[in-house]
Amino acid sequence: MILFIFDFDNTLGDTYGPHGEGNIFRTKTLPDVAKATEIYEKYRRWSDDIVVYPKLLEEYGITDPQAFFINAGMSEQLYDDVVPFFIKLREYPEIQTVILTTGDEEFQKIKTHITGMDALVSEIYITRERNKIKHIKTLIEKYNPDKTIFVDDRINLSESHFDTPITIYEMNRANTKSWTNIIHSLGEIPLNEILWK
Ligand SMILES: [Mg+2]
Numbered sequence: 200m201i202l203f204i205f206d207f208d209n210t211l212g213d214t215y216g217p218h219g220e221g222n223i224f225r226t227k228t229l230p231d232v233a234k235a236t237e238i239y240e241k242y243r244r245w246s247d248d249i250v251v252y253p254k255l256l257e258e259y260g261i262t263d264p265q266a267f268f269i270n271a272g273m274s275e276q277l278y279d280d281v282v283p284f285f286i287k288l289r290e291y292p293e294i295q296t297v298i299l300t301t302g303d304e305e306f307q308k309i310k311t312h313i314t315g316m317d318a319l320v321s322e323i324y325i326t327r328e329r330n331k332i333k334h335i336k337t338l339i340e341k342y343n344p345d346k347t348i349f350v351d352d353r354i355n356l357s358e359s360h361f362d363t364p365i366t367i368y369e370m371n372r373a374n375t376k377s378w379t380n381i382i383h384s385l386g387e388i389p390l391n392e393i394l395w396k
Pocket residue numbers: 206207208209210351352353
């Protein structure tokens with residue numbers, strides 16, 4: 200079995216694009232965009248920015264976040280290659296997929312649900328820790344895969360942290376970097392090679 204673990208923000212969903220929360224909070228919350236931006240920036244700069252969402256919702260007076268974000272267009276947040284890629288992965292019974300995302304539990308759950316991603320993967324795993332090593336190890340123990348593929352736009356770990364086979368891809372959607380194991384879209388993951396090796 201092959202375990203694919205994907206980060207969500209800026210790997211699958213474009214946080215700062217037209218339908219990302221960065222833009223939604225700034226332009227769809229208050230009539231005064233400058234004021235909304237000021238509040239957003241204030242909480243984005245918090246060192247513990249995981250608590251940013253409950254605070255933001257409170258300051259903006261959003262009481263039903265799911266309805267608010269659906270109405271604001273968050274369902275369009277995924278990059279174009281995401282849904283076709285995950286539908287393709289479902290053709291392979293030997294592949295399991297997990298989204299491992301850092302953030303506020305409620306907010307990350309809302310996002311993965313509104314975008315439809317929770318229907319396309321085996322599991323959504325949410326942590327408040329930026330370092331994902333421990334959580335990847337927990338998932339490897341749970342699924343017991345022959346190999347693991349991890350894809351994230353912020354890589355702060357390496358293959359040497361694991362004693363089971365793992366390949367790490369850095370997702371660089373902005374297309375500013377080029378190196379081994381840096382990818383710019385999901386289509387660059389060498390699926391055939393991974394499946395047949
Ligand atoms: Mg990310």
